[in-house]
Amino acid sequence: MKTLIVYAHPEPKSLNHSLAELAVTTLEAAGHEVQVTDLYASNWKAALDASDYGPAASSPLRVAADSGRAFDTGTLTADVSIEQEKLLWADTIIFQFPLWWYSMPAILKGWVDRVFTYHFAYGVGEHSDTKYGERYGEGTLAGKRALLSVTVGGPEAHYSDRGINGPIDDLLFPIHHGILYYPGIDVLPPFVVHGSDRLTAEEYAVAAKNWERRLLELETTEPIAFRKQNFGDYEMPSLRLKEGLEERGQSSFALHVRPPFTPDEGPRV
Amino acid sequence: MKTLIVYAHPEPKSLNHSLAELAVTTLEAAGHEVQVTDLYASNWKAALDASDYGPAASSPLRVAADSGRAFDTGTLTADVSIEQEKLLWADTIIFQFPLWWYSMPAILKGWVDRVFTYHFAYGVGEHSDTKYGERYGEGTLAGKRALLSVTVGGPEAHYSDRGINGPIDDLLFPIHHGILYYPGIDVLPPFVVHGSDRLTAEEYAVAAKNWERRLLELETTEPIAFRKQNFGDYEMPSLRLKEGLEERGQSSFALHVRPPFTPDEGPRV
Numbered sequence: 001m002k003t004l005i006v007y008a009h010p011e012p013k014s015l016n017h018s019l020a021e022l023a024v025t026t027l028e029a030a031g032h033e034v035q036v037t038d039l040y041a042s043n044w045k046a047a048l049d050a051s052d053y054g055p056a057a058s059s060p061l062r063v064a065a066d067s068g069r070a071f072d073t074g075t076l077t078a079d080v081s082i083e084q085e086k087l088l089w090a091d092t093i094i095f096q097f098p099l100w101w102y103s104m105p106a107i108l109k110g111w112v113d114r115v116f117t118y119h120f121a122y123g124v125g126e127h128s129d130t131k132y133g134e135r136y137g138e139g140t141l142a143g144k145r146a147l148l149s150v151t152v153g154g155p156e157a158h159y160s161d162r163g164i165n166g167p168i169d170d171l172l173f174p175i176h177h178g179i180l181y182y183p184g185i186d187v188l189p190p191f192v193v194h195g196s197d198r199l200t201a202e203e204y205a206v207a208a209k210n211w212e213r214r215l216l217e218l219e220t221t222e223p224i225a226f227r228k229q230n231f232g233d234y235e236m237p238s239l240r241l242k243e244g245l246e247e248r249g250q251s252s253f254a255l256h257v258r259p260p261f262t263p264d265e266g267p268r269v
Numbered sequence: 270m271k272t273l274i275v276y277a278h279p280e281p282k283s284l285n286h287s288l289a290e291l292a293v294t295t296l297e298a299a300g301h302e303v304q305v306t307d308l309y310a311s312n313w314k315a316a317l318d319a320s321d322y323g324p325a326a327s328s329p330l331r332v333a334a335d336s337g338r339a340f341d342t343g344t345l346t347a348d349v350s351i352e353q354e355k356l357l358w359a360d361t362i363i364f365q366f367p368l369w370w371y372s373m374p375a376i377l378k379g380w381v382d383r384v385f386t387y388h389f390a391y392g393v394g395e396h397s398d399t400k401y402g403e404r405y406g407e408g409t410l411a412g413k414r415a416l417l418s419v420t421v422g423g424p425e426a427h428y429s430d431r432g433i434n435g436p437i438d439d440l441l442f443p444i445h446h447g448i449l450y451y452p453g454i455d456v457l458p459p460f461v462v463h464g465s466d467r468l469t470a471e472e473y474a475v476a477a478k479n480w481e482r483r484l485l486e487l488e489t490t491e492p493i494a495f496r497k498q499n500f501g502d503y504e505m506p507s508l509r510l511k512e513g514l515e516e517r518g519q520s521s522f523a524l525h526v527r528p529p530f531t532p533d534e535g536p537r538v
Contacts, residue, residue, distance in 0.1 A: 010318040013329035039316075046315035047376040048369075049279040060282035063367075064422070064466055098332075100317075102447035103372055106382050107316040110375030136433060153333070157507035162524060164405060164498060164508040166442060170521050174440055178371035197333055229433060238426035239433040252439050252521060255431060 001032040004090035008039045008097040008108040020096040046110025068118030083115040093146040121183040137228030142184030151196035173253040186223035225258040270301040273359035277308045277366040277377040289365040315379025337387030352384040362415040390452040406497030411453030420465035442522040455492035494527040
């Protein structure tokens with residue numbers, strides 16, 4: 001296994017750093033190759049702008065078209081090219097970050113905004129009235145797997161099905177489905193540590209043990225069963241889910257996960 | 270009305286810039302005061318780190334505690350203090366940005382991460398077994414209103430109830446509810462322009478007209494009816510929504526919006 005760990009926390013003595021380090025040592029001890037992108041240590045440039053595209057930047061700047069031209073002509077900045085190479089090298093990608101305001105820290109969002117260029121992560125494949133690209137299950141990064149390892153300040157109940165913050169799976173859906181599954185990556189269920197600001201040594205020991213177990217199961221863990229775009233589940237060109245494919249009561253984000261099948265029905269797809 | 274416009278796009282000739290400018294001229298012509306935070310023009314520092322808290326930064330850094338201490342002692346950096354002052358000054362806040370990877374551009378997320386400090390935007394009010402702070406409907410910014418004005422590349426159907434990207438209201442929930450309603454801000458329905466990469470002059474004219482109308486209705490538009498945390502809808506200490514308060518079929522994020530009442534039932538709260 002070749003694993004890329006993308007890590008975003010400003011403090012080298014943080015819980016997040018410990019979990020990133022534990023991932024490196026656990027995976028290497030199991031004989032896997034590991035590369036780490038430490039966004040804070042490398043002073044990652046967070047804000048996408050025209051300087052990212054060098055001579056491919058038009059005036060006025062057009063983010064999609066210009067980033068695609070820079071990608072095609074190999075004139076993206078070195079920091080971005082290196083990250084794209086790492087993504088192509090890896091078969092597994094781990095993101096280690098604290099949930100800040102129910103999403104990624106800005107520096108990690110800036111990694112996505114800048115590295116996921118047109119023609120690399122989106123704008124891939126035919127776009128016409130009959131096909132809207134290769135995305136959601138297909139694309140440049142198809143066949144790879146990713147996992148979010150997230151630390152969260154609040155208690156688990158606040159993130160449960162009826163919890164006030166919203167269910168953690170739905171809060172992470174824009175990342176899981178919209179960022180990772182979009183260019184083809186299979187997404188594993190997240191690893192979440194709650195109460196991260198008040199973790200006792202005993203609680204850390206339990207979290208570390210659970211994390212080691214998840215790391216050693218990366219290759220066999222079942223991904224979230226997101227629906228592929230181009231295999232019959234969606235109307236064209238609206239890309240609305242066809243009527244009747246969902247389970248009773250499913251709505252919103254849950255519609256885009258295939259319901260589990262029961263043995264006498266057989267698989268639904 | 271005192272309006273703060275927080276604007277995030279790198280290109281001064283962009284659709285986003287036109288919409289931000291139209292907001293300034295429309296509101297000023299109607300006699301309102303306007304301030305603008307142009308994140309790219311001001312080269313906003315996106316990545317939160319220890320340098321944000323000066324002498325209040327501890328080693329190891331503790332983001333919540335240290336940002337709270339810096340806020341309490343008035344030692345936050347000037348860029349952050351100025352934004353907090355603008356938020357306190359404003360009664361209405363408009364966020365103008367392109368939806369990149371189903372969320373804010375990194376530079377805007379960095380505005381949230383750094384400006385929304387402990388004791389200012391969170392960690393406000395009593396935290397005990399019987400009360401978990403003043404948030405979700407209460408807090409430092411209670412009584413203010415906010416609106417997201419968002420440009421989106423894809424067509425509207427992809428963001429509809431059954432659309433492949435997920436419904437736009439749910440994609441924006443982590444911002445609407447988790448970032449804005451959390452410190453007390455009432456959130457108006459978003460203004461969304463679709464197909465932003467291919468907008469014709471005629472389509473822009475329509476969008477501009479709709480945007481002017483929304484701007485002139487800011488004071489009278491009904492906010493999204495998010496449920497307040499501390500007024501009986503949630504169990505303590507789990508902060509799970511009490512059973513039976515939802516409408517049939519509501520789940521996930523939708524649970525945290527009060528269902529509309531029908532005249533013979535009367536309001537539910």
